[in-house]
Structure formats: C-alpha cells, structure tokens
Amino acid sequence: MNITLKVNGSSHSVRVDPRMSLLDLLRERLGLIGAKKGCDHGQCGACTVLIDGRRANSCLALAVATDGSEIVTVEGLMEGDELHPLQAAFIEHDAFQCGYCTPGQLCSAVGMLGEPGPSAVTGDLREDPGLTPEEIRERMSGNLCRCGAYVNIVSAIAEVAP
Incomplete structure (x- = not known):
C-alpha cells in the first residue's frame, strides 16, 4: 500500500506492507533509529512517538493506519540547534x-x-x-x-x- 505521512516535519510517500509497524517503517525505511524496539509488544514504551500530537507505542501502530498523520520522533523534538x-x-x-x-x-x-x-x-x-x-x-x-x-x-x- 502507498501511504503519505509527515515525519519530523518532512513529507514521505512510501509503499509499505499492510502488516508493517510504524516502528519498523521509521527504523528500517526512514532511518530514524531513535525509537527503540524494546519488547515489540507495547509493554515497555521504548518505541513511543507522537502521532498527531498524542503519544503512542509505534510497535503497535500499523504504518498504514498512520496514512496522513504527522509523526514526531525524538529526532524531531529539537528546534533547529535548540534542545527541547x-x-x-x-x-x-x-x-x-x-x-x-x-x-x-x-x-x-x-x-x-x-x-x-x-x-x-x-x-x-x-x-x-x-x-x-x-x-x-x-x-x-x-x-x-x-x-x-x-x-x-x-x-x-x-x-x-x-
């Protein structure tokens, strides 16, 4: 499936398997390795990102479900050279x-x-x-x-x- 999403302010159009998690999309396809794969079951929070401003375990979110969403990872928290x-x-x-x-x-x-x-x-x-x-x-x-x-x-x- 083709999806479009904004990640840390940049738009991305990607083709994904409907079973791919948002975490795998971020890490494997977009090279954003800040969110970690801890338990891969939504129990530890190491993969937490913001989806449309709300925190979510990216290992549980299907990438296709985030089509049209704005995602912020730890890499996107800084404003220019200023730390959050x-x-x-x-x-x-x-x-x-x-x-x-x-x-x-x-x-x-x-x-x-x-x-x-x-x-x-x-x-x-x-x-x-x-x-x-x-x-x-x-x-x-x-x-x-x-x-x-x-x-x-x-x-x-x-x-x-x-």
Whole structure:
C-alpha cells in the first residue's frame, strides 16, 4: 500500500506492507533509529512517538493506519540547534543511564505534558492538583527504565511542567 505521512516535519510517500509497524517503517525505511524496539509488544514504551500530537507505542501502530498523520520522533523534538526543554532537563537532571529508554521517555513526556489531568492517582477527580510527582509517575507508567532512573526522570519532567 502507498501511504503519505509527515515525519519530523518532512513529507514521505512510501509503499509499505499492510502488516508493517510504524516502528519498523521509521527504523528500517526512514532511518530514524531513535525509537527503540524494546519488547515489540507495547509493554515497555521504548518505541513511543507522537502521532498527531498524542503519544503512542509505534510497535503497535500499523504504518498504514498512520496514512496522513504527522509523526514526531525524538529526532524531531529539537528546534533547529535548540534542545527541547525536556531534553535539556533530562541532561541537567541526569535522567538516563544506559539511554535505551530515553527517546521513548522523552516523547512520552512531551505528549503527557499536553494531556488534560488529573489521572487515577488523584483522590478527587474534580480537582486538578497539577503535575505532582505522583501524577507524573502515574502518567509515565507505560515507559519502563531498566536502569531505574525514575527519580531523575520525574525531577526533569517536573522542572519543565507548567
């Protein structure tokens, strides 16, 4: 099938097998290797990208389903030579160790900051307490870090959160 999508601001028209995942399209066909293939089952979040502004596990998204969509990967977070504020905060807070999960953590955090709150950890869902550390941990729970850099990840996100 032929699909057209915009990835990190550039339009791409590609022919794909209807069974190809968005992750495989990004890595194997477009050479964007930031999103990682961790579990390939949507359980670890290493492949998280933004599809039309919403975070998604690219290993579960079929490439054909993203026809006409705008995709942002970790490679597209920078504005020119300027790091995204979350990228700068991750560096400042040492929010990574091996770095394997970092692209997915960053894309997930960018998407999460644009989502309305509160989540299930808030006692009264009629009140939005803002992005407390508990709220950030809950919202980022789909992104695993095998090294255990969670404390620094939460600190980095909290610094950038509105």
